[in-house]
Amino acid sequence: MRENNLTAAPSLPSGLAQSLADFGIPSARGEGSFEADEAGRYARALATSHYENFHVGTWLLPKPVRDHAYRIYAFCRWSDDLADETGSPEQSLALLAWWREKLDRLYEGHHDHVVFAALAPTIAAFDIPKQPFADLLDAFAQDQSVFRYPDFAAVLDYCRRSADPVGRLVLYLLGYRDAERQALSDRTCTALQLANFWQDVENDLVRGRIYIPQEDLNRFGVNEEDLAMPQANEAVRDLIRFEVQRTRAIFAEGMPLRDRVAGRARFDIELFSRGGLAILDAIERQRFDVLARRPVVTKLQKGKLLASGLVRGLFSRGGAAR
Known part of the structure; x- marks a missing residue:
């Protein structure tokens, strides 16, 4: 039986909520319930449907790493929207804290969100440390007060x-x-x-x-x-x-x-x-x-x-x- 370690998701910016609805998936499920292929398809769709220049640029990356680039992009896109699309610094900081908790749990071996389910195999395959992801979140949080x-x-x-x-x-x-x-x-x-x-x-x-x-x-x-x-x-x-x-x-x-x-x-x-x-x-x-x-x-x-x-x-x- 899968452990249900679901963290309640706060109200999401409309664009992110719609991207999940388009895929017919909730923002979170029980521990480990996202399949890697499903999560990867979501990350790819998010990357290729919103930013054409990002998609074109990935053509020059080695083919085996393109899908991994999409997964990293999905994290960055969510982080950016959680910071800038909420309407108030207080809500942005609350969402970013929630997102940081998801990142911390990922590096402890757990995930219950489609973006982190997509990111998990990429981090494992390339032995990516947490620091660059954490630094990005720190910068987004700084934008709320500096x-x-x-x-x-x-x-x-x-x-x-x-x-x-x-x-x-x-x-x-x-x-x-x-x-x-x-x-x-x-x-x-x-x-x-x-x-x-x-x-x-x-x-x-x-x-x-x-x-x-x-x-x-x-x-x-x-x-x-x-x-x-x-x-x-x-x-x-x-x-x-x-x-x-x-x-x-x-x-x-x-x-x-x-x-x-x-x-x-x-x-x-x-x-x-x-x-x-x-x-x-x-x-x-x-x-x-x-x-x-x-x-x-x-x-x-x-x-x-x-x-x-x-x-x-x-x-x-x-x-x-x-």
């Missing part, structure tokens, strides 16, 4: 938990566990996060968040009222130019990772780096005015990036990583 950052070191610390774990999880799937590759991955993921921050200054401000360090605002004589204007003044443009230049340098520090990974995955990694650089290019094309309109990478530009990565990946013979 809305300003005093200096760049504080922003980098946030990136260490909000972005870097994703790259490390991909490295585990590819069979890499060494500190050198992890450090290069961290630089790439941090740079991607920073690029998104500079792209989304206006949207973040609407949500009450400013990721530009206070020390940089002070240095360029920019106040929060300047960031709320319909157009960027010269001081704001100079500030964003500085942040973009600094982020380009961080991307450059992470670029050698491409040559430390074997096979087609090299081009998957390069694709994400170049996608981040394309965001910085879009900001620069607007003369660093990120307030008048959100800088975007056009569909044509995305298509060129994806085509370049896919063609290079498909015709790569997968030389050995150094």
